[in-house]
Amino acid sequence: MKKPSVAFQGELGAFSEIAVHQLLGDDVKLVPCPTFDDVFRRLSDKHVDTAVIPIENTLHGSIHENYDHLLEFGLEIVAETHVRIAHNLIAPPGVPVAKVRKVYSHPVALNQCLKFFSDNPQFERVTFYDTAGSVKMIMEERPEGGAAIASTSAAETYGARILKRNIEDDPRNFTRFFQLRHPGKKRHQPEGRACKTSLVFATGNVPGALFRSLSALSLRDINLLKIESRPLRGKPWEYLFYLDFDGSVDESRVEKALGHLSELADFIRVLGCYPKGT
């Protein structure tokens, strides 16, 4: 069987690549893309079989840009997974900690290792466009005393050494990823696994509109897992709501709840129904 091709944002060794392997195993053709827009476009144009995107992070919140792309491109969520964002100090083989002077990484990663830098004031922080890309660079260009902060997977990908593991300030740093595919293919519901459904809907700015919309779920004892409102800047006082709830669209009570919600909302789109991820 042909290896499935998977688009993701970032360099090889990026946290998205870890999510790809958690979701699809190691026997895949990796297609790294520079931007999220490219990832969606490649799948939408059928240049790849599937795609993996981050959707929310425990420290930083939801990635609204990717919710926008989900609406725009009309792709379907088929799976989810959570990746712990663990940062490591990484250097080329033969460079010991004592020789490290400059530490390259994405500014978000550098900012998530502040305690490490205050404990090691001899290290200069240097910003780079990507965490995995900083490992690639120190291996190719070997800047004197140069190290990087990235995932263990980035160290493996580029043959670099991990000098110090888990240097992040907050270990509760997880990113949730979705696997996407072209809609319309027949869904084969995994037997006996609990499912989640994700959807987006809009209501007008009527007091209680959200409450009434949620009644479509709560009156049927459907458990809400996530809710988030997003103001639509172009349309003041109108909102989009993102919901995740326990249950599959194949269940009768979910089907009825979606029908009821359609009556109450101005707009509704089911983004996907997928097994609860680890």
Place this chain on the structure above:
Amino acid sequence: MKKPSVAFQGELGAFSEIAVHQLLGDDVKLVPCPTFDDVFRRLSDKHVDTAVIPIENTLHGSIHENYDHLLEFGLEIVAETHVRIAHNLIAPPGVPVAKVRKVYSHPVALNQCLKFFSDNPQFERVTFYDTAGSVKMIMEERPEGGAAIASTSAAETYGARILKRNIEDDPRNFTRFFQLRHPGKKRHQPEGRACKTSLVFATGNVPGALFRSLSALSLRDINLLKIESRPLRGKPWEYLFYLDFDGSVDESRVEKALGHLSELADFIRVLGCYPKGT
């Protein structure tokens, strides 16, 4: 009267400084801080009179880290404002567009100007730790052909020239900021201005718990403006909810709603009550 001192994250000229001036005018003592944690700490330790922090962005979503700090430090929200994130190509005086080769900025800003870079393939993107900091650097170090991407305010602060305005891909890029102060000082409610209240509450993982909690507001016709759930990673299946709604804690129906919500939630904290911002 003594100028109020205001802590904010970033360099002088950062988008947070624009929010400071929108909220407090120009007659303030600016106290730039390297991290959000420092901003909260300075206000909490009473080294400054007030502080201004970003809380959500239309493209990127809520800044959960700052919600965490609001809970941890127990400071009070007293005002809000929205700043449009407009990016500009900025160079030292005497450097024309034709001489620009390298463009320095924070990776998030560089990624928000992708169309500009694809229209101008002669420009090399170089990541820097901060947008305003990149303007400071090109003015101080004058790297050959060096320009920066930052706010107009950063250009003014460092005496640089704006070569091209509004080069961002998406003009619907707004950041909402809160002004904070020490709690306990007497609030003087601005007469005749509509108010908003922000709060955080937690419920157990009981189906319908959120719906019942929201009934405390909707049964009193209180209009919900924002809702967001946040999974608590340390405590699986427990959630925090952030809510904003129309109304002031001085109104009787709001007072009653908060009492009712306290009955239904495991935990509740009012973060502040403040005039609706522009």
